[in-house]
Amino acid sequence: MLSSTARPLIAASVPVLRQHGLAITQHFYREMFAAHPALKNLFNQGNQAIGVQQQSLANAVFAYAAHIDDAAALAPVIERIVHKHASLGVGPQHYPIVGHHLLGAIAAVLGDAATPELLTAWEEAYGLLAGQLIAAEARLYRQSGHAAGELLDLRVIERRRETDLVTSYYLQDAQGRSPGRFRPGQYVSVAVQLDNGLRQLRQYSLSDAPQQPWWRITIKAETGDPAGMVSNHLRQTLRIGSPIAVSPAFGDFAPELGGERPLVLISAGVGITPMVSILNTLAFEESSRPLLFAHAASAASAQVLRADLVAARASLPQMGTAFWYETGDLPAQARAGRMALEQVITPDLLSGEFLLCGPRGFMEAQRQQLLQLGVQPNQIQREVFGPDLLEHLL
Numbered sequence: 001m002l003s004s005t006a007r008p009l010i011a012a013s014v015p016v017l018r019q020h021g022l023a024i025t026q027h028f029y030r031e032m033f034a035a036h037p038a039l040k041n042l043f044n045q046g047n048q049a050i051g052v053q054q055q056s057l058a059n060a061v062f063a064y065a066a067h068i069d070d071a072a073a074l075a076p077v078i079e080r081i082v083h084k085h086a087s088l089g090v091g092p093q094h095y096p097i098v099g100h101h102l103l104g105a106i107a108a109v110l111g112d113a114a115t116p117e118l119l120t121a122w123e124e125a126y127g128l129l130a131g132q133l134i135a136a137e138a139r140l141y142r143q144s145g146h147a148a149g150e151l152l153d154l155r156v157i158e159r160r161r162e163t164d165l166v167t168s169y170y171l172q173d174a175q176g177r178s179p180g181r182f183r184p185g186q187y188v189s190v191a192v193q194l195d196n197g198l199r200q201l202r203q204y205s206l207s208d209a210p211q212q213p214w215w216r217i218t219i220k221a222e223t224g225d226p227a228g229m230v231s232n233h234l235r236q237t238l239r240i241g242s243p244i245a246v247s248p249a250f251g252d253f254a255p256e257l258g259g260e261r262p263l264v265l266i267s268a269g270v271g272i273t274p275m276v277s278i279l280n281t282l283a284f285e286e287s288s289r290p291l292l293f294a295h296a297a298s299a300a301s302a303q304v305l306r307a308d309l310v311a312a313r314a315s316l317p318q319m320g321t322a323f324w325y326e327t328g329d330l331p332a333q334a335r336a337g338r339m340a341l342e343q344v345i346t347p348d349l350l351s352g353e354f355l356l357c358g359p360r361g362f363m364e365a366q367r368q369q370l371l372q373l374g375v376q377p378n379q380i381q382r383e384v385f386g387p388d389l390l391e392h393l394l
Contacts (some may be wrong), residue, residue, distance in 0.1 A: 002068060002109035002128060006121035010065055013118060018063045020109050025057040028105035041199040042088055061102075070157040076252075080307065082136040082282065083250040088201055089149030090137060101309040102126065115308060127367055144248040151191055151245040152179050156238050159215060162304040166270060168207065168218040170326040171246065178213050182206055182249030184257065184281040185274045185355075186381070189247040194234050204229040204359070205357075205383070206249060207273040207305065209280035215246070218304060220270040247346030255355060257282055262290035263306055265368050269297060271358030274383055276305045276312075278355070283315035291319040292349060296339040296362070320344070341369045351375055357383040 002010065033040055067073045103123060105355065107114040141148055158170040173179050189201040208216035221235045222228030242342070253274060257263075263282075265275040272295055279293060293312075297303045302324070313319060322344040323334040330336055335343065339362075354370055355365045363382050372378055 001226065002071070002125060006124045010068055010119050010125050011237050013122070013297075014062065014065045015178070016110065016113065017065055019302060021047045021062050023100075024061070024105045024109045025188040027108055031104060032097065032101040035101070039094075039097070042090070042094070042201075044200070044202070064125070064129060078132060079137065079252050082133055082140060083211070083252050084203070085133065086137050086140040086144070086148070087152075087187065087203055087247050087250040089189075092134050099123070099126045099130060111126075114379070118201060121156030122360055136172035140250060144250070145250065146248050151247055153337065154244050154246050155390070156240055156244060157345075159238065159240060162306075163302055165302075166214070166218060166220045166304045167238075168216055168233060168305070169234075169244075170214045170216050171244060174213050174227055176213075178210075179246065181214050182215075183251075183254035184210065184244035184277040185254040186249040186251035187274070189248050190217070190234065191245040191247075192230055192237075194229060194233060200230050201247070205251075205274040205277065206312050207276050208308075209277060211281070211284045211286050214251075218270065218273045222278045222315045251383075253355075253357070253381065255381065257285065257287065257289075259353070260289060260348045262292070264292045264294065264345070264349055265349060266339075266354060266356050266358075267342070268295065269302075270304065271383070272303075272305055274357055275335075275355065276308045279316075280308060283312050285355065287316065288318060290349070290352070291316060293319060294322045294339065294341065294344060296324040296326075296358070298326050300331050300334065301327050301328060339366060340372060341366060345373055345375075352379065354380045355383075367384045 002336050003076045007159045021225065027169060029043075063077070064074070102117055103126070106122060107119060108282075110118075136149070140175075143166040145151075152173065154171040154173055155171050157176075160168040160170075162168055164171075185205070191201050192197060204217040204219055206215055210212070219231050219234055221231050255277065255278070263280060265273045275293070282289065282291065292303050293370050294304065295308070300323075303325075309321070313321070321333075323331070324337060324339045325334055326337060354375060356366055358366075367380055367382070371377070
């Protein structure tokens, strides 16, 4: 628990962090990478290049300061962050480095306003947060059966073209087996060694059921550099038989599927991938749970994992579907334009669980639609990656 001496100092620093947070985090990353260049391999350099990682950390610092006494608000955010950290291999040895450079950045940017008392309070607050994260990450590593940073040596056994920009890769271990169990909705990190010397990790949802004798990841090649440097590298280099280094599965977007309440899966674009993992698992389990699968894509030709949806319809007769396409010819029963949930959310679904995955703007729009329809916030769960991890606290 934060001491009574530190608490008012942390609370008073919130407006200052709001004003100077981005400058602090820019200074932090610059100095930390200069002193520890190997850490560039741990941080997403694409996000660094376009500035979103710096803004994300600024948001995190502000959110933590603003909610430091609200354990209920922080708990789900911490859980989400520790899963991300575990997928990257973050270990206890990283926290003193981050703490040293974060406090140094606060002192450098705030100048005389960074009094010794304020820096001592932030050192205490950071130490408490680091302790929580280290303990939670240790728990995840124990559960996975792998040490921090340990990757699985897998092979590509099949690749399937989904669209012009999206490819699915089927992965097994050296014995031709599934790499291990996971919960539908979870993701893995894929490590690549780029031509510029950087080693980078990116997270991709597992897109098939855990009952299969493989793991499947479905990757969209992003246009532009640096945003697409990893996905494009994988697209260009992965072939059948290629080795691939992959983390164990992590992620807190992993709902319990055995309930009886209606389940509504809402996705857009490549955000369909964890939803299909959930859908295929329900099919394996012969679930009778009421189910609606709602998906939006730029065009019918851009929709991925079509074969899985056809198979799921055959195995899950209670499943309803709704599709929206913004351009191009419309298949039978599809709708034109952007997703409009009021067209398909019937009264019998309002008591259910609602899962969202897709671009940030899409998820926020659908969440607002659901709230307007009478769905309660605790019925809605979103899969969030990267810079949006703390969005609901800001």
